[in-house]
Amino acid sequence: MKTDVAIVGAGPAGLMLAHLLRQAGIDVVVLERKSSDYVLSRIRAGVLEQVTVDLLDELDLGERMHREGLPHEGFFLADGERLIHINMAELTGRSVMVYGQTEVTRDLMNASAARGVEVxxxxxxxxxxxxxxxxxxxxxxxxxxxxxxxxxxxxxxDGFHGPSRQAIPDTVGRAYERVYPFGWLGILADVPPCNDELIYANHENGFALASMRSKTRSRYYIQVPLDEKLSDWPDDRLWDELATRLGPDAASHITRGPALEKSIAPLRSYVFEPMRYGSLFLAGDSAHIVPPTGAKGLNLASSDVAYLSRAMIEYFKEGRSEGIDAYSQTALARVWKSERFSWTLTTLMHRFPDGGAFGRRMQVAELDYIAGSRAAQTSIAENYIGLPL
Incomplete structure (x- = not known):
């Protein structure tokens, strides 16, 4: 079989790239080691930056997202006593969309056959x-x-564990990594969210996050040690701990329910350079991982795909190679800025084993500063909605 571009991995990055290239008349074949049902079973994040929304609209695949998704104009940081509102719409004039990564993948997957995307x-x-x-x-x-x-x-x-990055010789590539000494214990439940916007909480017991997938499906997380076991966290204990960490205001609005899914995910910051070697280009998790605190994983993959699709279309349609030659440098510039934001927010909102009382007081002081500083809130809002391409 011959094609213009062989794409390894049929997650949102691979499928989105395939659709963009096919829309421009470029032949693609997508290879995925798992079944389509397995791909859709993976529970992932659901906050979309404007870059991701725009790409789906460019593909004329945004109708369901706009119908079922939840536009969010802000979010909250909690310090145990109060909620600090980061009003993104007021501070930047922009917002984000809450729409599950699984749904993005489903929309791309369902349109593949009709649009000539071979998977x-x-x-x-x-x-x-x-x-x-x-x-x-x-x-x-x-x-x-x-x-x-x-x-x-x-x-x-093809993600962090796929063969693509591993095909690049060790003498060429370099990895930068920070592994965090904790994980996120998450619960998905068919209950209304406790707030209309996300809440990121810093509590003496550790981090917690209240998020949602829809108006009737909620996703909550708490920080736990890496050696924690799911069996130690029956639903009632997890709901109790969420109520404690999120604070009294959020706790009064929590609706409890049985877990549809419960899991513990480790956290890491990871960047591989370069993102191109010869005729191979990396995009998404194969090149970088961010802790989910900043909601950047899928959105960084989208920006990679935006850069790469434009570069490849320019190459095949105009015979120009400037875009593909600059791809790695261009993509990495945005990757590192997003890594910085995710690392900063993770450091601010989590309890670290070696942080001690001094580290906790520094976090409280930083949150107090953010609460009273429009400039600090603007910086956070600009990064959260996504830096421009």
Whole structure:
């Protein structure tokens, strides 16, 4: 099989890139090692920056998002005693959209066949070959038979554990990483949210987050040690701890219900450079991971895809290579700024084992400063809604 671009990974980054390229008349094949049902079963974040909203609208796939999504003009930081409102609309003139990553993936997936986006699910043992020249190819197994896809470019959108980044020689790439000494215990429940906007809480017991997927489905998180076990957190204990950490105002509006899903996720900050090697381009989690505190994971993938799709369209349609040559540097500039914001917010809102009483007092002082400073609130709002492309 021959194509213009072989895309490894059928998450939102891979599918969005495929749709943008097909819209421009560029041939693509997407390879995904899991089934479509498995891809849709993954529970992920749901705060979309304007860049992600604009890309879905550009693809004429935003109708359901605008109908079912929840536009948010602000969010809250809680310090245990009060709620500090960050009014993004007033401070920046912009907002974000709450719409689950699963739904973004579903919309892209459902439109694939009709738009000529070929996706091969359950493609096993994907391997990249000859990525250091202009004739790379990808091999995979399907139902026990090996297949080969020849392409001009390969886009690695296959996440942190995929084969794409691992195909880049150690002598070429460099990884930067910060692993955090805690995780997030999350619960998804079909109950109304406790607030119309997200609440990020810093409490003596640790961080908590109140978020939502819709007006009737809520997503809550608390900070827990990495060695914590789900069996130690029955639903009642988790709801009690959420009520404590989110504070009395939010607690009075919490509706409890059985967990649809409960899990513990580790947190890390990770960046791999460069995001291009020869004919291979990395996008999304294959190149960078952010702690979910800043709601940047999917949105960074979207900005990668925006840069990469434009560069590849320019290459195939105009014969120009300036965009693909600049892709890694351009994407990384935005990646590092988003990593900085996510790291800053994570540091501010979580309890660190070595922080001690001094660290806690510094966090309280910083939150007190933010509460009284329009400039500080504006800086947070600008980063939260997403820096311009």
């Amino acid at each position: 091969v699910y359950e493609a096993e043992d994907v391997a990249l070959h000859d990525i250091d020249n202009e004739s790379p190819y990808v091999t995979y197994l399907k139902n026990g038979t090996e297949h080969r896809v020849d392409a001009r470019f390969i886009a690695g959108c």
